[in-house]
Amino acid sequence: MKTSSSLNNIRLSRILSATAPNKVFVAILFGGISGLAYSLIIPLILLSLQDPLPRLLSAQEANSFYLFGNIEVSKPKIALAFLLVCIFILLSRSASQIILTRLATDVAVDFRKMLYHRIVQLPIRDLETIGPSRLLAAVTTDIPQIVSAAGVFPRILINSSILLGLLGYLFYLNIEIFYFIIGMMVFGSLTYRIPFILGERFMAKARNCHDVLQEGLRGLIYGAKDLKINKDRRWDFLEKKLEDVEENLRSYQKKGDSLVLFGVTYGDMIGFFSIGTVTFIMVNYHSFSKDILFGTVTVMLYITGPISMIINSIGPIIQAGVSKRKLEKLLNEMPIENYHATSKLPNFDSIELKNITYMYSRKQNEEDSFRVGPINLVFNRGEIIFLTGGNGSGKSTLAKLISLHYIPEQGEISFGSNIVTDENRDALRQSISAIYSDFYLFTELFGFNDRDIDYVANMYIDDLGLRGKVSIKEGKFSTTELSDGQKKRLALLIAYLEDREIFIFDEWAADQDPKFKGIFYKKIIPSLIKMNKIVIVISHDDRYFDNADKLIKMSAGKVIDVKQYVNGDLSSISHLDTYT
Numbered sequence: 001m002k003t004s005s006s007l008n009n010i011r012l013s014r015i016l017s018a019t020a021p022n023k024v025f026v027a028i029l030f031g032g033i034s035g036l037a038y039s040l041i042i043p044l045i046l047l048s049l050q051d052p053l054p055r056l057l058s059a060q061e062a063n064s065f066y067l068f069g070n071i072e073v074s075k076p077k078i079a080l081a082f083l084l085v086c087i088f089i090l091l092s093r094s095a096s097q098i099i100l101t102r103l104a105t106d107v108a109v110d111f112r113k114m115l116y117h118r119i120v121q122l123p124i125r126d127l128e129t130i131g132p133s134r135l136l137a138a139v140t141t142d143i144p145q146i147v148s149a150a151g152v153f154p155r156i157l158i159n160s161s162i163l164l165g166l167l168g169y170l171f172y173l174n175i176e177i178f179y180f181i182i183g184m185m186v187f188g189s190l191t192y193r194i195p196f197i198l199g200e201r202f203m204a205k206a207r208n209c210h211d212v213l214q215e216g217l218r219g220l221i222y223g224a225k226d227l228k229i230n231k232d233r234r235w236d237f238l239e240k241k242l243e244d245v246e247e248n249l250r251s252y253q254k255k256g257d258s259l260v261l262f263g264v265t266y267g268d269m270i271g272f273f274s275i276g277t278v279t280f281i282m283v284n285y286h287s288f289s290k291d292i293l294f295g296t297v298t299v300m301l302y303i304t305g306p307i308s309m310i311i312n313s314i315g316p317i318i319q320a321g322v323s324k325r326k327l328e329k330l331l332n333e334m335p336i337e338n339y340h341a342t343s344k345l346p347n348f349d350s351i352e353l354k355n356i357t358y359m360y361s362r363k364q365n366e367e368d369s370f371r372v373g374p375i376n377l378v379f380n381r382g383e384i385i386f387l388t389g390g391n392g393s394g395k396s397t398l399a400k401l402i403s404l405h406y407i408p409e410q411g412e413i414s415f416g417s418n419i420v421t422d423e424n425r426d427a428l429r430q431s432i433s434a435i436y437s438d439f440y441l442f443t444e445l446f447g448f449n450d451r452d453i454d455y456v457a458n459m460y461i462d463d464l465g466l467r468g469k470v471s472i473k474e475g476k477f478s479t480t481e482l483s484d485g486q487k488k489r490l491a492l493l494i495a496y497l498e499d500r501e502i503f504i505f506d507e508w509a510a511d512q513d514p515k516f517k518g519i520f521y522k523k524i525i526p527s528l529i530k531m532n533k534i535v536i537v538i539s540h541d542d543r544y545f546d547n548a549d550k551l552i553k554m555s556a557g558k559v560i561d562v563k564q565y566v567n568g569d570l571s572s573i574s575h576l577d578t579y580t
């Protein structure tokens, strides 16, 4: 099983270019050219303002042109150049933005798909440990933030080229002012980082609150019935799990945002401080012509645009940096199970567990962590095996080991002559149908390609006493808004249709009415045995225990008794040592 992958190291600045380098190149090229064209606008405006205003001259002297016969356009050549530059900027900038935005959408979709695959390949125990809240927050919060910030990098490049163009023009206008502005930019870029660094800390804390809120929201929705019925619990839960966390989030987010916004505004204002210094102080020590002063002030006013765009990118990049670290940490905690799509299901007549042990906590010395085993058991085809024992005795844990959802710490499991390994585990799982108490009922019959699946499924719907309640059309259930017991019948229907070799029912009958309980134990299970399946039933229904071929009793994670029917009588089949 792999524990990490190259995807675990996300490089914000490379996400888009790694996916579509050509598109990013074209977007930057268009953006850069539009930036250069942008810096052409100022000299054109300055040129148009240089000579006496045409209004004071005759049309001929002013070299005017009449648009549609009556709209006077002065300096038509410059005006035409101005119009063409504007149209060029419109087209090239739009193309650049559109390419980048579409690419960001593609990358976000690919990123989410990658995460779906990682979740599917995540071993069940790791899925349980990580929990749904962190996974949901990664999909809904972290990925959008990372992708939107990734789109900022090409924009920074584009704005840098505009900045370069404008600085070049400033250099041409006056070298002293140019050096002064460069000095101010260096000073600004060193000092404005301080609020951002402080802000990042608060944003990281705010992001952690989102994980806790996800957990609280799940409680709010899934625990709604309990919360309604007990007002003390309701207020206590609301206060501790949602309101307190929201208050913390409010405080961290406000502090983080304030610092970042202060940094952004400070960055913006550096431009105006510079203009003020030039116009109120530098003019007293240098002799600038009015044209030069006018030109430099105009350039400096324009320069604040790309500078503030670059500075404004810092906030989303910081936020994305926080999300990136969260996502990387999550991905590093997500081992990848091997799936060998081509491996075939081997034949077997029995399953054997040899000295199997399992412990929930990964910290070996933790005294309070639950331990199962060592367990030695054999399950044969055509056998009904009942797994019994008190609550918390380890029945479901053992079942999850048999269904290959949990991987034993020690010992081995064999399907016939095939010892379960990382390579064949997924293939062997395809021989198992298991209905656990926390089963999820999908609204469609996924994975069935038979044309007559609707016909067969609707036939079983009748047998399961669900006629008139639910039907199947084009592989979809007409409804899944059913009682718990009815939903379990649909889960049984799916297991039946899958027609696997091993059936595991974890307290399946607990929600069924007495009549259907009888049908389950007396008809459905024997029908599976007739098909030579291995059937393992976790049950507390002792009145049906004599239906078993083998009755296994568990206590505190150990098998304490195995009884088997011999000549119509249930008797222990072996000494305790052989199966515990």
Ligand SMILES: Nc1ncnc2c1ncn2[C@@H]1O[C@H](COP(=O)(O)OP(=O)(O)OP(=O)(O)O)[C@@H](O)[C@H]1O
Pocket (backbone or CB within 6 Å): 128, 360, 361, 370, 389, 390, 391, 392, 393, 394, 395, 396, 397, 398
């Ligand atoms: N997801 C989990 N994480 C950590 N420990 C767990 C987890 N699930 C179960 N346990 C531990 O394993 C013990 C056995 O649980 P298990 O679900 O196997 O019992 P069970 O015999 O099926 O009980 P029940 O009859 O109540 O369903 C529990 O007492 C608990 O300590």
